[in-house]
Amino acid sequence: METQATTSDPKHTNELINATSPYLLQHAHNPVSWRLWSDEAFAEARERDVPVFLSIGYSTCYWCHVMERESFESEAIAKIMNEHFVCIKLDREEHPEIDELYMAATTIMTGSGGWPMSVFLEPEKRKPFWCGTYFPPEPMYNRPSFPQVLQSLASAYKDKRDEVLEQSDALAAAVAEQVSTQQQPVQVGAKHIQASVSGLLRMFDRINGGFGGAPKFPQPVFMELLLDARSIVDADTKAAIDQSVKLTLDRMGIGGIFDQVGGGFHRYSVDEFWLVPHFEKMLYDNGQLLHLYARAAEVYDDDFYRRIARKTAEYVLREMRDPSSDPGTTGFYSAQDAEVNHREGQNYLWNKEQILEVLESDDAEFAIRVYGLDAGTNFKDPHHPSESASNVLRLDKRPELVAADLGMSNESFLDRLDRINEALYEARSKRDQPGTDDKVVCSWNAMLVSGLVRAGVVLNERSFIEAARHAVAFMLKTLRTPDGDLARSWRAHKSEIAAGLEDHTMLLSAMIDLAVADNDDPLWTDIERLFITTRELFESTPGVFHDTRANRADLFIRPRSLHDGATPSGVGMMALNYARMIGIASEDRWVEWSVQTLQGVSASIASNPISVANSTRALISMMKDRERIGSAYDFAGASDAPSPRANPVSVYVSEDQISVGEDAPASFSVALEIDEPFHIVAADPGSSEASKSLIPLRVGLIEGQGIAVYAEYPEGETFGEGDQQINIHHGRIEFEVAIEKADGIGPTPGKPVLGITFQTCNQSQCMAPVTVRLPVELTIK
Numbered sequence: 041m042e043t044q045a046t047t048s049d050p051k052h053t054n055e056l057i058n059a060t061s062p063y064l065l066q067h068a069h070n071p072v073s074w075r076l077w078s079d080e081a082f083a084e085a086r087e088r089d090v091p092v093f094l095s096i097g098y099s100t101c102y103w104c105h106v107m108e109r110e111s112f113e114s115e116a117i118a119k120i121m122n123e124h125f126v127c128i129k130l131d132r133e134e135h136p137e138i139d140e141l142y143m144a145a146t147t148i149m150t151g152s153g154g155w156p157m158s159v160f161l162e163p164e165k166r167k168p169f170w171c172g173t174y175f176p177p178e179p180m181y182n183r184p185s186f187p188q189v190l191q192s193l194a195s196a197y198k199d200k201r202d203e204v205l206e207q208s209d210a211l212a213a214a215v216a217e218q219v220s221t222q223q224q225p226v227q228v229g230a231k232h233i234q235a236s237v238s239g240l241l242r243m244f245d246r247i248n249g250g251f252g253g254a255p256k257f258p259q260p261v262f263m264e265l266l267l268d269a270r271s272i273v274d275a276d277t278k279a280a281i282d283q284s285v286k287l288t289l290d291r292m293g294i295g296g297i298f299d300q301v302g303g304g305f306h307r308y309s310v311d312e313f314w315l316v317p318h319f320e321k322m323l324y325d326n327g328q329l330l331h332l333y334a335r336a337a338e339v340y341d342d343d344f345y346r347r348i349a350r351k352t353a354e355y356v357l358r359e360m361r362d363p364s365s366d367p368g369t370t371g372f373y374s375a376q377d378a379e380v381n382h383r384e385g386q387n388y389l390w391n392k393e394q395i396l397e398v399l400e401s402d403d404a405e406f407a408i409r410v411y412g413l414d415a416g417t418n419f420k421d422p423h424h425p426s427e428s429a430s431n432v433l434r435l436d437k438r439p440e441l442v443a444a445d446l447g448m449s450n451e452s453f454l455d456r457l458d459r460i461n462e463a464l465y466e467a468r469s470k471r472d473q474p475g476t477d478d479k480v481v482c483s484w485n486a487m488l489v490s491g492l493v494r495a496g497v498v499l500n501e502r503s504f505i506e507a508a509r510h511a512v513a514f515m516l517k518t519l520r521t522p523d524g525d526l527a528r529s530w531r532a533h534k535s536e537i538a539a540g541l542e543d544h545t546m547l548l549s550a551m552i553d554l555a556v557a558d559n560d561d562p563l564w565t566d567i568e569r570l571f572i573t574t575r576e577l578f579e580s581t582p583g584v585f586h587d588t589r590a591n592r593a594d595l596f597i598r599p600r601s602l603h604d605g606a607t608p609s610g611v612g613m614m615a616l617n618y619a620r621m622i623g624i625a626s627e628d629r630w631v632e633w634s635v636q637t638l639q640g641v642s643a644s645i646a647s648n649p650i651s652v653a654n655s656t657r658a659l660i661s662m663m664k665d666r667e668r669i670g671s672a673y674d675f676a677g678a679s680d681a682p683s684p685r686a687n688p689v690s691v692y693v694s695e696d697q698i699s700v701g702e703d704a705p706a707s708f709s710v711a712l713e714i715d716e717p718f719h720i721v722a723a724d725p726g727s728s729e730a731s732k733s734l735i736p737l738r739v740g741l742i743e744g745q746g747i748a749v750y751a752e753y754p755e756g757e758t759f760g761e762g763d764q765q766i767n768i769h770h771g772r773i774e775f776e777v778a779i780e781k782a783d784g785i786g787p788t789p790g791k792p793v794l795g796i797t798f799q800t801c802n803q804s805q806c807m808a809p810v811t812v813r814l815p816v817e818l819t820i821k
Contacts, residue, residue, distance in 0.1 A: 060531040061131040062477045063099040067108060071118035074129045077138065079594070085126040085163035091197045091204075092166070093125040093190075096142060096157040098133050099477040100320040100375045102384070103174045104156040110177045111186045117177065120187055124194035126163070133374060133481055134529050136607075137540055137588045140599055144215045146171035151740025151749070151797065160193050162208050165596050168215075169197075169208035182748040182782035212596050214735060219599045222584060223643035228659055229675030236649035236656045237269050241280050243650075245312065249288035252813075254312040255743060255790030258292060258305065260328040261604045261653045267339060268660045282340070289336055292329075293348045296418075296432035299388065300411065301464045303355030305329050307378070310790045316419055316432050318790075319385035319474070320378035323484040324607050326356055330491030334498045344438055347454070349495045353504050356488060359476075367506075368513035371480035371530065372488055380472050384421050387471050389430040390464075391417070398467040399460060407460050410435065410442060479531035482519055482539050483607065485511050486546035493553045508554055515547060516566060526573075541587050541610030544574040548617045556624070574614065583636030585611050602644045604653045612654030615641050619661035622668055634662060635673045647807065688715035689800055691812050698779065700747060701821030705780035708816065710739060710751075710796065713772050720798045721806075722756025722767035730764045734806065735799040737769070739777050741785070742795035742811060746820045748782035749794065751775060768801070781820055792818050 055075050056068040067074055075081035077094075085092050095112075097104035111117045121127050132139035132155065139157070145168040147153040153173065160170040170193055175186035184192075197204050240262055243251040250256045266281045273281070292298060295314030297306050304326050306317035330352045337345035360373045380386040392413050396404045408414050417429035435442055443453035489508040496504035519535055521527045527535035528543055548570055555563040578585045580598075587599045587610055602611045618634035641655040649656040663675060694709035714720055723738065725731035739751045754775050756767030779794075794814040800807045 056129060059131075060534050061099075061134055061479060061529075062475075062531075063097060063104075063131040063133075064129055066099065067112060067129050070108070070112045071115050071122075072112050072127050073118075073122045074127055077128055077130050077135065077594070081126055081128050082163045082166065088126065090125055090163075091169070091193065092161040092163050093121060093127045094130060094142065094157075094159045094161055095127070096130045096132050096139055096159070097155045098131060098375075099475070100322075100377045101155045102318075102320075102378055103154070105379070105382075107156050107174055107186075111175070114177060117187055117190075120190045120194075124190060125160075132157075133477075133479070134537055136542065137595065137599055140219060140587070140601055141215060141595065141597065142168055142171070144218050145211050146173065148214045148218065148735065149211060151738040152742065158189075162197075162205060165208075165212070166594065167208035167212040167596050169204045169211065171211075180783075181785050182780060183785060210731075216597045218735070219601055220586075220597045222600070222640075225639035225642045226646045227674065227676040228638070228642045228645045229663065231676055232645050232649045233269060233272070233656065233660055233663070236265060236653070237273060237277060237281065239650050240266060241277075241284060244284040244288075246287075248312050248314065249284070249291040250312075250314070253791065253793065255308050255310050255318070256312055256314060257308040257606070258297070258325060258329055260325075260332045261608060262650070263288060263332055264335075265650075265653045265657050265660075267335060268657050272660065272664065285336060286340065286342075289333065289345060289348075290438055293333075293344060294435035294438060296434045298348065299355065300433045300435065301388075301461045301468060302359070303351030304359075305352065308790075315434060317385070318378055319388055321376040322606075323356070323360060323372055323374050323481070324487050326352055326360075327484065327487030327489075327491045330356070330488070331494045334491065334495040338498045344440070346499060347439075350499055350501070353492060353495050353501075356492075357504075357507055362478075367510040369518065371485045371511050371514050371519065373476055373478045374481045374484055374529075375477040377474040377476070380474050383427075384423060385419070385432070387468060387474055388432065389419060390433060391428070391430045394467075395464075398463055403456075403460050403463075406456065407464070410446075410457065412436060479529050480514075480519065481529050482515060482527065482543035483546040485515060486543070486550040487607075489550035490553045493550070493557045497557050505554075505558060508550070509558070512547075512551060512554055512563075526570075538589070541574070541578045541585055541614070542607065543610075544570065544578070545610045545613035545617060546608065548574065549613055549620075552617065552620060552624070571617075578610075578614075583633075583638070583640035585614050585637070585640065587611070602641055602652045602655060604651070604655075608654050609652070611641060612652055612658070615658035616654050616661065619658040619665075622662065622665045631669055631672050634658075635669070638662060638673065648810075688718040689713070689720060689798060691796060691814065693814055693816050696815055697817045697819070699819040699821055700779055700781045702781060704821070705778060707776055707778040709774055710777055710814070711772065711774040712769070712796075712798070714770050714800070716770070718800050718802050719759065719768040719770040720800050722769055723751070723753030724756065724767055726756075726758075726765060726767045728760075728762070728765045730760065731766045734766060734801075735797065738797045739794065739814070740797075741792055742813065744790040744792035745785060746781065746783060747779045747792050747818065748785050750778045752778075779818070792820070794818065 050069040052069050052071045054073050056064045059065055142159045143153045146157055149171045156174055158172045159168050161168050175183060175189055178185045251259055251262055263285050266285055270278045270281045291314050297309045297314045297317045304321055307320045307322055308318050310316050310318060330349055333345045333349040337349055362370050378384055392408055395407050399407060411433040413431050417431055419432050420429040421427055439454055440450040443450045489511050492504045492508040519527045519530050521536055521538050526539040528537040528539045551563060551567050577589050580586060587601055602609050604612050615637045618637050621630040622634055644652045645655050645659060690713045692711040698706045698708060700706050721734045721736050723736050725734050725736045740749050752775050754773050756769055759766055759768045794816050795811045796814055797811040
């Protein structure tokens with residue numbers, strides 16, 4: 041999708057034609073009168089007295105493409121949308137801060153999230169009053185049709201305005217509680233590091249590597265945390281860390297999630313074995329995994345990890361930038377699509393016949409055996425079941441073990457495999473190719489810079505470091521808004537969206553990596569300047585950083601996210617940058633700023649050190665420099681800090697395995713035992729002012745797709761008085777949960793996983809909401 045789909049004389053053209061985002065340009069010829077996110081669009085909604093329909097997605101999103109084909113290209117559905125709403129289309133990769141707010145609203149309202157995100161807003165304060173994700177054009181998957189949703193919400197806004205606005209206030213308050221709360225600092229230290237490490241080791245899949253089940257994501261930040269911690273833990277814990285990191289990197293490196301022919305990593309694996317990927321490739325994944333494999337190659341002196349790092353770097357340099365541009369005049373592209381010709385992974389799949397067409401018979405036989413085609417097919421397109429099965433290429437074992445099975449040296453095995461891969465890649469390049477989102481995203485480029493620098497040092501590959509240097513030069517000189525500020529993204533020589541905290545902190549991290557690796561004194565001047573700018577733009581009080589600048593009139597709150605997910609939190613990266621500077625610079629101000637920022641994230645470290653992995657990594661870094669920090673901070677010891685994992689709620693289920701099929705629903709019981717003196721917020725928390733800021737009890741899908749979930753929540757008991765009155769549960773409660781097959785329903789592709797979300801309180805305060813995975817194995821027939 042380097043350019044949008046066009047025709048010689050399109051019937052429709054909307055405002056998105058003025059965008060640079062490939063995702064928005066894809067929709068520029070829809071019959072929907074799409075608007076850009078702007079004050080003018082909301083002013084139109086106020087003038088027409090209609091709500092706003094906000095559709096959020098990204099260019100490589102499969103279900104975004106599906107909803108466009110089914111609904112946004114429909115003249116009939118577009119007519120309803122245009123008549124009753126002002127319709128805004130947003131690229132989440134250009135505006136992660138907006139996406140974050142409305143995704144929080146969606147998960148609070150529905151128990152799950154995903155893209156495309158479909159959110160309905162009141163136009164005055166832009167608060168959401170109803171949220172969802174994908175909707176089909178006709179009722180199916182146990183979901184209403186999109187026209188039904190549109191007509192129902194248009195009627196509600198017209199006839200029940202007070203109720204709609206009341207709901208928007210309540211939902212906005214819940215979002216504010218989740219993404220912008222500032223908590224009082226607490227003492228953190230060794231106990232919380234121990235908790236993060238032991239928690240990750242408990243989550244570790246000892247058979248397949250990784251953390252959790254299917255769908256399985258790489259989660260490099262978890263392994264970076266473990267590698268940070270291995271130097272300060274006891275020998276047994278260090279051995280457990282090494283086992284978990286090495287098994288994970290081994291299984292990913294031999295699996296289908298790694299492109300064995302072309303290099304680079306796909307987004308995630310739909311199974312627990314790292315075998316069949318969701319085929320899109322994201323720059324942020326490859327930047328982080330490049331850094332991780334290069335670091336692990338150095339830590340463990342491992343040639344296989346060196347090979348993976350090199351192939352990943354070569355893939356990015358070959359396919360994710362404009363080779364015709366002069367060095368330093370452009371950055372790296374953001375993503376490659378999962379589908380080709382509406383077929384998932386079509387470019388990457390092979391069958392025996394195709395292998396035999398490309399290779400001489402001996403090499404074909406070798407490839408068929410090495411890549412597992414002799415064991416049968418392993419991929420069938422779930423969206424096109426009538427088509428023939430094929431293969432994702434993968435290895436059974438690490439290369440040296442495969443070589444030994446074949447009676448070959450590792451060197452001769454890899455030489456032959458590389459020659460075969462070159463032929464397969466050349467043949468693959470003649471196929472229709474996945475679309476490339478060629479916008480340049482600041483923070484994602486910075487992640488890649490860090491990976492290229494680490495790989496360049498470990499592999500002694502100067503070209504990788506030079507590519508990183510050119511990317512930094514582009515970000516410092518060209519990736520600028522018309523006002524001269526750092527920009528979030530760049531495409532077609534335009535960069536108009538101001539960068540957020542994530543962009544500033546990731547660029548700082550990349551520049552520090554480059555300056556240290558290359559002994560670049562002049563670069564420290566730019567680093568110092570960027571630290572100052574970041575503080576001025578995003579720090580509200582000493583050590584408290586926000587995702588956005590102050591006084592953003594287009595946001596109903598100022599978000600402050602600490603969670604490290606697929607991309608790192610800007611707040612956590614700021615804490616980590618400051619902590620690193622303690623060991624680099626001699627001035628005491630770095631200690632002062634680092635301590636302030638640690639205090640700003642300390643409550644989150646104490647309550648969930650894994651969720652805020654980079655903040656925990658900052659704590660690890662500071663504890664290694666505690667001699668330098670001295671009396672500036674009193675770290676909590678191993679015995680005097682409260683346990684961050686302690687939770688007064690125990691969750692039980694009546695069944696550990698459940699199957700559903702067509703016309704064959706199932707049910708089970710969930711029981712919660714709540715320790716005194718605690719209680720949890722009921723599913724219906726009430727209508728008081730206090731209830732609007734609390735998270736109600738919910739059961740739903742937290743991963744995967746394919747089932748709809750219904751729960752018969754018990755009525756709560758009243759607690760408190762007046763504006764503080766809420767509905768709660770205490771002691772023991774038990775209720776029924778029903779599930780049924782519903783194709784396409786769920787936050788992500790893959791196997792469905794159930795979770796329960798609740799917020800625990802005592803007489804005086806409430807803990808942060810938690811989501812617990814229910815130990816129920818779901819099978820869809």
